[in-house]
Amino acid sequence: MSNRFRTLCSAILIGRLSNRGVFHNWTVEPADERDIEIVCHMRAATLDLFFKPSPAIPFLALDEASSVDAVFSEWAPGDFWFPLQSSAIRRCNWRSNVIVERDSAESILECTADTILLEHSSALKPASMSEQEHDAALTEIYAAHFEPLEIYSRVCDELATGAPYVGLHVRRTDHLKYVRDADIRVQDWVALIRQHVRTDERLYLCSDDLPFAARIAAALGGHRILTVDASRAFDPRTKAFLEFLLLSRATRIYGTIGSSFSKEASRFGGTPILVCASIQAGLFQRLKSLIGLDRGDELGIRLVT
Numbered sequence: 001m002s003n004r005f006r007t008l009c010s011a012i013l014i015g016r017l018s019n020r021g022v023f024h025n026w027t028v029e030p031a032d033e034r035d036i037e038i039v040c041h042m043r044a045a046t047l048d049l050f051f052k053p054s055p056a057i058p059f060l061a062l063d064e065a066s067s068v069d070a071v072f073s074e075w076a077p078g079d080f081w082f083p084l085q086s087s088a089i090r091r092c093n094w095r096s097n098v099i100v101e102r103d104s105a106e107s108i109l110e111c112t113a114d115t116i117l118l119e120h121s122s123a124l125k126p127a128s129m130s131e132q133e134h135d136a137a138l139t140e141i142y143a144a145h146f147e148p149l150e151i152y153s154r155v156c157d158e159l160a161t162g163a164p165y166v167g168l169h170v171r172r173t174d175h176l177k178y179v180r181d182a183d184i185r186v187q188d189w190v191a192l193i194r195q196h197v198r199t200d201e202r203l204y205l206c207s208d209d210l211p212f213a214a215r216i217a218a219a220l221g222g223h224r225i226l227t228v229d230a231s232r233a234f235d236p237r238t239k240a241f242l243e244f245l246l247l248s249r250a251t252r253i254y255g256t257i258g259s260s261f262s263k264e265a266s267r268f269g270g271t272p273i274l275v276c277a278s279i280q281a282g283l284f285q286r287l288k289s290l291i292g293l294d295r296g297d298e299l300g301i302r303l304v305t
Contacts, residue, residue, distance in 0.1 A: 001038060001041075001237075001240055001241065001244070001261075002244065002260040002261045002263070002264035002265070003121040003122070003260050004026060004121070005146070005264050006121075006122065006123040006138070006263075006264050007120050007121055007122065007123065008024055008026070008057060009123065009138045009141050010105070010122070010123035010124055010138065011024070011057070011118060012141050012145065013126075013141060014105050014109065014118075014126075017105075017109055018108070018109050020116070022056065022057050023057065023058055023060035024047060024057050024058070024060070025059070025061070025062050025088050026045075026047045026059070027046060027059070027061070028043070028045070029087050030043065031044070032084055036173075036174050037236065038236070038240065039084075041236055041237040041240075045237060047059070049149075049237075050148065050149065050152070050241055051148060051149065052147045052148075054145040054146070054147075056141075057145065062088055062092045063091060063092065063093075064092065064093040066091075067115050068115050068116075069113035069114050069115045069116070070111055070115075070116050070117070071089055071096070071097075071098050071099065071116075071118075072099045072100075072101050072108055072111075072116060072118045072119070073085075073089065073098050073099070073100060073118075073119045074101070074102055074119070074120045074121055074122065075100065076100045077098060087119075088117060088119045092117065094117070104124060104125060104126070105125060105126045105127075106126065109126060121260075135267055138267045139267050139268070139269075139270045142267060142268045143270075146268070148241075148245060152241060152245060153245075155242055156242060156245045156246055159226070159229075159242070159246060160246060160249055163201075163202055164201070164202070164250075164251045165202035165203060165204045165226055165250055165251065166197050166202070166204065166250055166252055166253075166254070167204045167206075167246070167250030167252070167253040167255075167262075167265070167271070168193065168203060168204065168206070168216075168253075168254045169206055169207065169247055169253065169256060169259065169261060169265070170184075170205070170206075170207035170208075170209065170212065170213055170256055171207070171256035171258075171261060171262070172207065172208060172209040172212055172256075173209055175208075175256070179256075179258035179259075181257050181258070181277040181278045182256050182257050182259070182278065183278050183280070184256070184276060184277070184278045184300070184301050185300055185301075186215045186216055186219065187219070187300075188278070188280075188300040188301035189216050189276075189301065190216060190219045190220060191301070192276065192301050193216075193220060196254070196274075197223065199222045199223055201224075201251075202224045203220070203223050203224065203225050203226065204225075204226040204227070204246055204247065204250055205217060205227055206227065206228070206243040206246070206247060213227075226246075228242055228243055245268075247261075247262060247265035247269075248265040248268040248269030250271055251271070252271060253265060253266050253272070253273040253274070254273075254274050255274070255275055256276060257276060257277040257304055262275075263275075274303050274304075274305060275303070275304040275305045276303060276304070277301070277302055277304050278300060278301060278302075279301060280300040
């Protein structure tokens with residue numbers, strides 16, 4: 001979900017800088033048997049299920065008759081992810097060269113083709129911008145063109161009623177297969193919160209691993225924990241978007257390394273984020289454990305930013 005949000009936001013910025021009209025092609029499509037659950041939900045969704053329409057990025061259908069002169073993609077044909085992330089390329093039946101770009105927006109900004117198709121999951125940064133300037137530009141675009149539907153805003157207003165809160169997003173499940181440093185222990189999350197969040201501050205806790213999050217909450221005696229009530233019958237897609245919006249309203253966010261969910265919530269709300277990573281997953285720490293030097297009482301988490 002947040003991958004799609006950031007790519008759309010990035011496309012608007014690239015369009016501004018290159019004086020191009022920008023259209024999106026987020027349309028309902030069949031799921032792939034290799035999709036994880038949230039990807040299935042996103043393939044069955046459209047942009048207008050989350051946000052009010054914006055003239056900055058109208059929908060444009062794609063088919064074999066569509067005029068496309070150049071294609072940029074995060075993946076090349078033959079890469080593992082290409083079949084899962086090339087549905088727009090397939091819709092227009094593109095048979096020519098696919099330009100792979102993962103690092104920068106420069107090749108797109110310099111492209112002279114009339115019509116460009118960009119199929120991606122990241123926010124490509126122009127070389128002329130610093131990371132801070134890029135984040136600020138995307139935050140401004142989110143504020144100007146991504147207004148949540150009233151039904152979500154009302155629920156968030158209700159759930160967030162009361163004192164300000166700190167956000168904690170714990171990303172696990174499939175993420176641990178790809179980002180080793182995201183494997184942070186319960187006791188380390190708890191130690192981090194006790195060290196950085198006062199007991200008179202509320203803590204908003206969300207995670208894709210509910211039993212793991214419940215263990216964190218149970219260990220945080222004295223902290224007031226705010227969550228999306230499991231008794232409310234939100235479908236998974238709605239719950240994820242509400243969590244995204246609530247996280248974006250926090251005074252600051254502690255997020256899991258490699259997760260676009262907390263990073264985009266930070267950009268969406270203009271909220272400071274501190275990215276957290278495991279020390280236990282590091283080579284030095286593993287060697288210490290093997291030779292018996294790890295006493296188990298050291299803080300096994302670090303703040304990346």
